Amino acid sequence: MKTIAATLFGPSRPSIESLRPVLYRIAYAWCHETALADDLVQDTLSKAWVQRAQLRESGALKAWMVSIMHRCWMDHLRASRDFDNVDDWQDALESSADTPEACCDREQIVACVRAAVATLPPGQRQVLTLVDLEEFGYAEVARILDIPVGTVMSRLSRARAALKRILDRKMQQAAGQPALRRVK
Amino acid sequence: MNGFVSDETLHAFVDGELDAAEREALLARMQSDPELARRVCTVRSLRDMVKLAYAEPPRVHMGAVSEPARHTMLRRCAFGCLVLSAGLVVGWLLRGLESLPSVASAPPLPAAALQPVSLARVPDPNRVMLHLDNAAPDRMLAVLDEAERLLDEADREGRIMQVEVIANSHGLKLLRAGHSPYAERIARMHRRHANLKWVACSQTIARFAGEGQQVELLPVARTAPTAIGEIITRLQQGWTYVRV
Numbered sequence: 552m553k554t555i556a557a558t559l560f561g562p563s564r565p566s567i568e569s570l571r572p573v574l575y576r577i578a579y580a581w582c583h584e585t586a587l588a589d590d591l592v593q594d595t596l597s598k599a600w601v602q603r604a605q606l607r608e609s610g611a612l613k614a615w616m617v618s619i620m621h622r623c624w625m626d627h628l629r630a631s632r633d634f635d636n637v638d639d640w641q642d643a644l645e646s647s648a649d650t651p652e653a654c655c656d657r658e659q660i661v662a663c664v665r666a667a668v669a670t671l672p673p674g675q676r677q678v679l680t681l682v683d684l685e686e687f688g689y690a691e692v693a694r695i696l697d698i699p700v701g702t703v704m705s706r707l708s709r710a711r712a713a714l715k716r717i718l719d720r721k722m723q724q725a726a727g728q729p730a731l732r733r734v735k
Numbered sequence: 736m737n738g739f740v741s742d743e744t745l746h747a748f749v750d751g752e753l754d755a756a757e758r759e760a761l762l763a764r765m766q767s768d769p770e771l772a773r774r775v776c777t778v779r780s781l782r783d784m785v786k787l788a789y790a791e792p793p794r795v796h797m798g799a800v801s802e803p804a805r806h807t808m809l810r811r812c813a814f815g816c817l818v819l820s821a822g823l824v825v826g827w828l829l830r831g832l833e834s835l836p837s838v839a840s841a842p843p844l845p846a847a848a849l850q851p852v853s854l855a856r857v858p859d860p861n862r863v864m865l866h867l868d869n870a871a872p873d874r875m876l877a878v879l880d881e882a883e884r885l886l887d888e889a890d891r892e893g894r895i896m897q898v899e900v901i902a903n904s905h906g907l908k909l910l911r912a913g914h915s916p917y918a919e920r921i922a923r924m925h926r927r928h929a930n931l932k933w934v935a936c937s938q939t940i941a942r943f944a945g946e947g948q949q950v951e952l953l954p955v956a957r958t959a960p961t962a963i964g965e966i967i968t969r970l971q972q973g974w975t976y977v978r979v
Contacts, residue, residue, distance in 0.1 A: 579792035589795045660815040660967065664788035682750055683785040686945070689752050708742045711781055718781075718820045 562612050567599050570616055573685070577617060580680040581624055583669045591627070595620040614687065618695040621677065628673065667717045675710035678703055740764075740771060749778045751946070779904075780823050783963045786938070790960065819967060826866075826978045861889065862897045862974040864966060867906035872916065875909050878979045879917060879924065886928045896930060899969065903936030903962035907943070910935045910956040918953055925955040936962035 574595055578588035599616050606615050668676060677696060681687045682703075689707075693700045740761070747753050748761050765772045863885055867878045882898050889896030902910050909915050910933055924931060933956040940950045940958065952958070959965035970976055 576789050576792050580789045585793050585795045588792070660819045661788045661790075663813050663815055663817075664784050666813070668785065668788065679785065680789070683782050684789050686750075689747070689750070704743045704747070707746055711746065711778060712742065714781055714785075715777065718784075718817070 562599075562603055562606060564600065566612060567596060567603070567616070570613060571596065573613065574616060574620055576684060577680060578620060578624070580665075580668065580684060581673070581677060583665060587627070591620055591623050594623045598623070613685075614691050614695055617681065617685075617687075618697075621696055624673075664718075667714055670717065671710050671713055675706045675713070678706040679710040679714075682707055740774075745774055745778055749775060749782060751942075780963070783938070783961060784819070787961060787964055790964075822967075822970065822976070823963075826976065859973045859975060861894055862969075862972075864899045864901055864969050864974050864976050866962070866966060866976065866978045867900065867902045867909055868904040868962075868978075870905040870908040874906070874979055875917060878909065879920060881977070881979065882931060883924060886931060897932075898928075898930065899932045899934055899974075901934045901936070901959070901962050901965055903939045907935055907939045907950070910953050912951040912953050915953060921953060921955060933957065934959050934962075934965055936965075938962070 571592060574592045575588055578591040578595075579585065582588055582591070595616060598619050602619070606612065668679065671679065674696075678692055681692045681695065682689070687695070689700050689703045692703045696703070744753075744757075744761070748758065753761065761771075765775060865878050865881055867874060878900055882900060885898055886896050900909075902908075909917065909921075912918065915921065921933065925933070933953070935952055935956050935958050937958045938961050940952075943950045966976060
């Protein structure tokens with residue numbers, strides 16, 4: 552009965568609504584602004600509800616909604632040209648002269664990885680977060696973002712290389728610090 | 736599969752995008768090529784870190800952080816991050832060293848080339864994590880022997896010793912009911928030592944589940960959201976980390 556209803560009328564409101572936390576995490580990883588992420592999710596949910604009849608396979612609900620959100624974000628970027636000022640992030644990342652006590656906070660580690668992800672170009676950031684956070688397959692990501700699979704792979708490759716470069720640089724600066732020691 | 740393995744191929748491997756034959760070939764090659772294994776490890780830990788970073792995104796109304804405060808925090812987190820990556824890489828690099836330093840006052844560790852690392856200024860020799868991420872029989876055995884040795888020695892000297900065995904990736908096999916070659920010994924050790932804990936990585940379990948394998952843990956094991964998260968938390972609490 553449920554399957555028939557899903558095929559006839561598209562996904563139900565609760566099943567659309569239940570994806571809110573997942574969508575919010577993705578949106579936040581894309582734009583790194585809580586308010587904007589919330590707007591994107593809200594937009595996506597209402598568009599998904601309006602267009603629900605277009606979705607026929609209920610298994611693909613998540614991917615379908617992420618692709619709607621992708622279009623919402625693209626619209627937003629086009630409308631505002633509001634790309635992150637990468638130089639700001641770079642400054643923040645490069646200044647590491649802080650007290651060793653400050654280093655052991657998990658929150659800060661988390662925020663640092665986020666800052667590094669935020670320096671990536673939006674396209675790479677999207678691919679990276681869809682693959683790493685939601686474990687979408689390459690083919691699914693290609694469908695969601697409407698790009699070839701080869702582009703997914705090359706963006707992912709570049710994104711991870713850049714991320715590693717940023718984190719490695721931090722690590723080399725750490726070499727002179729006493730915070731991490733071998734225990735004899 | 737000969738010659739240099741491209742980054743794209745490595746990423747596809749880590750993301751489970753290779754077909755069975757390619758995966759087998761790459762796995763076989765990793766056995767004999769430590770550099771390749773190291774690259775795979777780097778990609779995996781990058782992926783884990785990204786996952787950890789967005790496990791709990793901030794809620795909406797928290798947006799009112801003032802600009803200077805945000806910058807200070809960023810600077811601090813940059814530093815925290817460097818310590819994390821240093822820990823990961825140092826742990827990896829040091830595992831192959833010939834010299835065998837020991838956990839604090841304890842005598843040298845067995846030949847498995849174990850290397851303790853701690854974030855604390857004064858490392859606590861009485862709180863030790865043993866991290867297992869592969870299923871090589873000698874590594875599994877080394878984990879159990881090492882845990883038993885540390886606990887027995889502490890018992891003899893009247894110290895209170897806490898040991899946590901953290902298993903992820905292929906090392907999860909140690910804690911899987913029906914797969915673990917040492918299920919009985921683990922149960923026995925668990926009965927003997929109240930301060931010995933067994934932790935399995937939920938992410939690894941989810942990955943197995945994604946591949947269609949039902950994972951059932953030994954009754955003594957508990958799960959942590961991610962092995963890396965657990966290790967970081969423990970390091971912050973002053974535990975000593977030993978990668979087996």
